Amino acid sequence: MQMTGAEIFVECLKREGVEVIFGYPGGAVLPIYDAIFQQSHFKHILVRHEQAALHAANGYARVSGKCGVSLVTSGPGATNAVTGLADSNADSIPNVCFTGQVPLAMIGTDAFQEADIVGITRSATKHNFLVKKVEDLALTIRQAFHIATTGRPGSVVVDIPKDIGFATCDFVWPEEVNMRSYQPKTSGHAGQIKKAVRAMLQAKRPMLYSGGGIMNARGSAALLKTLAHQLNAPVTNTLMGLGGIPFDDKHFVGMLGMHGTYEANMAVSHCDLLVSIGARFDDRVTGRLDAFAPDAKVIHIDVDPTSISKNVRADLPIVGDVGIVLQQILDELSHQGGVPDMEALKIWWQQIDEWREKDCLHVEQSDEGAIKPQTVIRKVHDITGGNAIVTTDVGQHQMWAAQHYGLKEPHKFLTSGGLGTMGYGLPAAVGAAMAAPDEPIVVFTGDASIQMCIQELATAYQYRQKIVVVLLNNAYMGMVRQWQEMFHESRFSHSYFDSLPDFAKLAEAYGGVGLRADTLDELDKALKTAFAAQESFVFIDIAVAKEENVFPMVPAGAALNEMVLA
Amino acid sequence: MRHTITILVENEFGVLTRIAGLFSARGYNIETLNVAPTLDETVSRLTLVTYGDDKIIEQIKKQLNKLIPVIKTEDISHMVHLERGMLMLKMIDAGERRQALQDAGAHIIDHDEGNYFIAEFTGAPEAIDAILEQTDAEYIIEMTRTGPVGMRRGSKGFVV
Numbered sequence: 001m002q003m004t005g006a007e008i009f010v011e012c013l014k015r016e017g018v019e020v021i022f023g024y025p026g027g028a029v030l031p032i033y034d035a036i037f038q039q040s041h042f043k044h045i046l047v048r049h050e051q052a053a054l055h056a057a058n059g060y061a062r063v064s065g066k067c068g069v070s071l072v073t074s075g076p077g078a079t080n081a082v083t084g085l086a087d088s089n090a091d092s093i094p095n096v097c098f099t100g101q102v103p104l105a106m107i108g109t110d111a112f113q114e115a116d117i118v119g120i121t122r123s124a125t126k127h128n129f130l131v132k133k134v135e136d137l138a139l140t141i142r143q144a145f146h147i148a149t150t151g152r153p154g155s156v157v158v159d160i161p162k163d164i165g166f167a168t169c170d171f172v173w174p175e176e177v178n179m180r181s182y183q184p185k186t187s188g189h190a191g192q193i194k195k196a197v198r199a200m201l202q203a204k205r206p207m208l209y210s211g212g213g214i215m216n217a218r219g220s221a222a223l224l225k226t227l228a229h230q231l232n233a234p235v236t237n238t239l240m241g242l243g244g245i246p247f248d249d250k251h252f253v254g255m256l257g258m259h260g261t262y263e264a265n266m267a268v269s270h271c272d273l274l275v276s277i278g279a280r281f282d283d284r285v286t287g288r289l290d291a292f293a294p295d296a297k298v299i300h301i302d303v304d305p306t307s308i309s310k311n312v313r314a315d316l317p318i319v320g321d322v323g324i325v326l327q328q329i330l331d332e333l334s335h336q337g338g339v340p341d342m343e344a345l346k347i348w349w350q351q352i353d354e355w356r357e358k359d360c361l362h363v364e365q366s367d368e369g370a371i372k373p374q375t376v377i378r379k380v381h382d383i384t385g386g387n388a389i390v391t392t393d394v395g396q397h398q399m400w401a402a403q404h405y406g407l408k409e410p411h412k413f414l415t416s417g418g419l420g421t422m423g424y425g426l427p428a429a430v431g432a433a434m435a436a437p438d439e440p441i442v443v444f445t446g447d448a449s450i451q452m453c454i455q456e457l458a459t460a461y462q463y464r465q466k467i468v469v470v471l472l473n474n475a476y477m478g479m480v481r482q483w484q485e486m487f488h489e490s491r492f493s494h495s496y497f498d499s500l501p502d503f504a505k506l507a508e509a510y511g512g513v514g515l516r517a518d519t520l521d522e523l524d525k526a527l528k529t530a531f532a533a534q535e536s537f538v539f540i541d542i543a544v545a546k547e548e549n550v551f552p553m554v555p556a557g558a559a560l561n562e563m564v565l566a
Numbered sequence: 567m568r569h570t571i572t573i574l575v576e577n578e579f580g581v582l583t584r585i586a587g588l589f590s591a592r593g594y595n596i597e598t599l600n601v602a603p604t605l606d607e608t609v610s611r612l613t614l615v616t617y618g619d620d621k622i623i624e625q626i627k628k629q630l631n632k633l634i635p636v637i638k639t640e641d642i643s644h645m646v647h648l649e650r651g652m653l654m655l656k657m658i659d660a661g662e663r664r665q666a667l668q669d670a671g672a673h674i675i676d677h678d679e680g681n682y683f684i685a686e687f688t689g690a691p692e693a694i695d696a697i698l699e700q701t702d703a704e705y706i707i708e709m710t711r712t713g714p715v716g717m718r719r720g721s722k723g724f725v726v
Contacts, residue, residue, distance in 0.1 A: 118580065119583070122580075122583065122584060122587050123587055123591045126634070127634040130579075130580075147634060179634070180637055180726065181575070181576055181634060181635050181636055181637040182634050304632070305628050305631070305632070306625065306628040306629055306632050309621070309624065310625060
């Protein structure tokens, strides 16, 4: 059947099962937008900046488990998307971005709104394509989704010159995608699984360390919990892995790393077996490498072979999908029928409980004093029962959210972990709201981060999304200020604002409800209002203790057991 | 340590940039790089010479394999293998220089008596180095050489 490139685009997205895309029109994508106007297979959400389209698609992908999809125009549309592409790639989130390009004959002529986006995004994506013939479009789209969603997921760009949208050809849907050069491994090597299980049963001080891989392998969180309980082993999560095990599970010792809990970092430093499950030994996790888990044999399960032995040498690498490998491990456990070393584990747990007694996340909140940012996070946890979808921006509030929110389930903590993108939180919530419109969605943000994508309040209002924005306002770039205080003798170079907008009024101007809280009483009232039925978003501007720091902390370059507790 | 890695890739535009970009983005060294299509026109073959300790070389191989158009890689430095590169020398034609190069195994492929000549030499990288060392630099007008291409010995082939 003869179809135009634009019609093929729509047909392919329909066949890929796409329900929502996020985008912003422009000259080079007009043919595609015209085809989108005439179809009803998927919704198009109009964002206010292309970066937000990518973050929204990212948030949508994390909550729905589907591939995120966005559509932007050529030149500045595409370059604006680069941050979102790099963000999704760093956090292994499946995200396909279609970019317009100038017509084929004009490529290379420095045409209006021309940018070499395949060149620009090469290192910010898992892969990218320039479509040079309309006949290649369907297969390219198919491959883009395949590459984005399999193996270690990531972002993929498909650059489509404007005239491809108008050109016609016979539409052929490639039923199967088989790429000889791309065959990601899914199941773990049987011999390695056997060895891993033997090591787990022999360990006297085992430690499970799980990351974002648990989120990408849908359903694997339940397997992680089962494994932890069968081995009676403590579990720590990375920032990306939070929710991988319920916060109130007695095996959970909190997040590890730079702002991890004392018990998690001490346990990693003293364990004799560290099982890394879909995590990549990021520098914010390991601290000083030569002092990281010095006594541990390391088992590393990861779908991406390059993550293994990149930073920390794995004694027992297992390449495969985390969900499949965990199932293989559980099967092998019941096959071997062994039991862990109960005597040793008893001593190990006594030690961990001792570390727990430090109560490293304790916060003193006086009734009359300034609102502590940690108090806000805890109150939001209480009012949402730990069941909200939480997005964050980047900085102090992000770490407090990670430490204090307490997640019951996976896929509910959306944060920019790898790239650390300020401005991620609000658009990610816009995406999450498209995936789960009936669930409470909270954006924890700071007065610096929120201003990087605040225009998305217009998107939230346009689609009447019931997002609650919780702004921990200390009138500083809090994390920058904290580092300047600790490592630069309190020279607060450009880390504060001489003028901040009236956020409540700004929120009202965008059509939402704007609230302000300076006292605990006002905070309680505002939270109550925010989580009651509302027509659209609610924005709470909360004045928090201005110079509160995030603790505990492992200073950059220090070892995990050299934590600063307060 | 010096490693020679052969790589089979999909013969599509941009693949060379992906490989070169990987090395620059991650701070690895490329000593030389050779690329040409194979008999199967959908496949190109690269020979890449790089330096690094075992950990870096391991990462380089993994990162190369992670690139979507890379079909397979082989580190032939670990095997009994052969490497050959080519040298072209344009020299002032004076004295016994032309004869000396011919005696060393070079071919004279262009010659204007008493003016200049061009010699071509094919050999292992060390043999090319040796030729250059024994040649009087004063008389060299122009020099160009390729990085090596290579394959392992034995009847087994490195193919798709």
